[in-house]
Amino acid sequence: MPRFGSEKQQASSVLEIANCCRLPKKAFSSSAGSGSSSANRPRILITGAMADAEALSVCQTFQILVQRNMQVQAAVVRSLEEMENALPFASYVVVLFSRGMLRDPNFALILLSANSLSGSASERKPELVTVSADAGFEFPGPEFYRELELQGLGLSDGTGSGPLGAEAGPELAQAYRSLLSVLALPLTPLGSIGLLEKQVSEICRRFRRYHDSATGLAMDQAADHTGHTGHGGSQSIAPPRSAKPSQGCAKQQEQQEDSGKEDAATRATKVRRVTATL
Structure with a gap:
């Protein structure tokens, strides 16, 4: 396997x-x-420490249970490229906490990509949902954030200008603070199927957009259409000035001219009558 x-x-x-x-x-x-690899527009993106086989397996299991519960397409995002391709169409980004996740460079890049859209002026901003899927995950202290702000994850080209070096440290620290400020709901990967289904059902309550899946998906399709066609409105095209009027338009124009002539003659007659009385 x-x-x-x-x-x-x-x-x-x-x-x-x-x-x-x-x-x-x-x-x-x-x-x-x-599955997520063939999904064109998944609405729920799931990620975590993808370099760890156990964490990846938990994400895949969680994806199956969420899709079964919500009847909404979900995908496990493993790389920065997958996140960038799927994020414009997603409504939720789910992060499963596991040990070593905050030191994983791949996860850091995925999180920064998700934050780049969430903090932009785009009308479609995916909501962040967190899940505590590993009892061994430890929330970091102030020392971790200070180190992160000064050095990043230590992956740079020697000048601190790498994608996760000292230059990206403050942004990454802020992204981690925002991530860990969201209340994480529990998930027990080694529990029974009954316990897992109950926990996933509780987590799915966070996906408020899809409480009525038909309505939520209809809203997604409308948002997709708006995103691809600008404001979604159609522009009317005026006929060229050199175009000749149709026969019906010509007759209507002649009738308007005749009525205009009659009105002018009537006004002239009235003026003569008034002048004669004076």
């Missing part, structure tokens, strides 16, 4: 095992071609 492989690769491995064991494959056929 390729633990860090794509969902398509993992689904192929599962199907291969099912074939070897001669198990019915109907349960896998509907999900083999779906």
